[in-house]
Amino acid sequence: MNEAVTVADVTQVYVTEQQATLAIQQMNFVIRRGEFVSLIGPSGCGKTTMLSIIAGLIAPTVGTVKVAGELVSGPSPRVGYMLQQDYLFPWRTILDNASIGLELQGSLTGEKKQAVLHLLDEMGLLRFKDYYPSQLSGGMRQRVALVRTLATDPEILLLDEPFSALDYRTKLQLEDLVIDTLRAKQKTALLVTHDISEAIAMSDRIFVLAPNPGRIHKEFVIPEEIRAPLPFEAREKPGFHTLFRDIWQEFGGDADE
Numbered sequence: 001m002n003e004a005v006t007v008a009d010v011t012q013v014y015v016t017e018q019q020a021t022l023a024i025q026q027m028n029f030v031i032r033r034g035e036f037v038s039l040i041g042p043s044g045c046g047k048t049t050m051l052s053i054i055a056g057l058i059a060p061t062v063g064t065v066k067v068a069g070e071l072v073s074g075p076s077p078r079v080g081y082m083l084q085q086d087y088l089f090p091w092r093t094i095l096d097n098a099s100i101g102l103e104l105q106g107s108l109t110g111e112k113k114q115a116v117l118h119l120l121d122e123m124g125l126l127r128f129k130d131y132y133p134s135q136l137s138g139g140m141r142q143r144v145a146l147v148r149t150l151a152t153d154p155e156i157l158l159l160d161e162p163f164s165a166l167d168y169r170t171k172l173q174l175e176d177l178v179i180d181t182l183r184a185k186q187k188t189a190l191l192v193t194h195d196i197s198e199a200i201a202m203s204d205r206i207f208v209l210a211p212n213p214g215r216i217h218k219e220f221v222i223p224e225e226i227r228a229p230l231p232f233e234a235r236e237k238p239g240f241h242t243l244f245r246d247i248w249q250e251f252g253g254d255a256d257e
Ligand SMILES: Nc1ncnc2c1ncn2[C@@H]1O[C@H](COP(=O)(O)OP(=O)(O)OP(=O)(O)O)[C@@H](O)[C@H]1O
Pocket: 014, 015, 016, 021, 022, 023, 041, 042, 043, 044, 045, 046, 047, 048, 049, 050, 214
């Protein structure tokens, strides 16, 4: 099974007392195992809705989603979710925050706790394991959130603007750390971002979405000449800015020129 995520004919309509909103219309795509794919597009084009459907948090009005060949019918340990905010519990230590997913699953064995400590070590956080979130910087807290997401060993990670609240330097460092970690662990990831450069630097493929109704407008495969071991290096490749401009135009970037 090479397909990590299969989205088939997904349509999502939100109905409120005032109106019905066609948030997503007939979306179809496949993410292969180990791939890093980004969803970019203007506000309201259905990016978060798509992640919520893949995560099993909402059932699509029409269509199906499979994760590793299994129909998604609710939240599953196969899928990990990382958000813009770290949502760490202030009264729990870093180790206890990082372990909470395992604890909630009732699977926090001694062996798993060692694995969490190992992940904290990989993220440069081991010496802070007994600290509380308020004692850490925003970038460090987001690294704890990444450890918490990886601790349950999900097959696919859904990343909803996880770098957008960070300062620029921290954001670039964390992008490198995430890619390095996910590639080493051969994880599949779907990133939602408003940052075209970030999407190009991190992804294998990019879907540009369009709004009203939310749909896939265009797919970009990142060419070999732009790929690099780490996103920071990809930003320096010749061809990076040409691709940026191509995507910007599809984004409607030149609409007011
Ligand atoms: N719970 C809801 N009830 C009603 N309408 C909703 C709900 N959630 C989202 N929508 C609508 O569905 C559309 C898609 O929203 P969604 O949040 O998925 O877009 P997005 O691309 O993630 O936007 P942003 O970039 O601003 O986060 C929007 O028109 C939004 O107003």
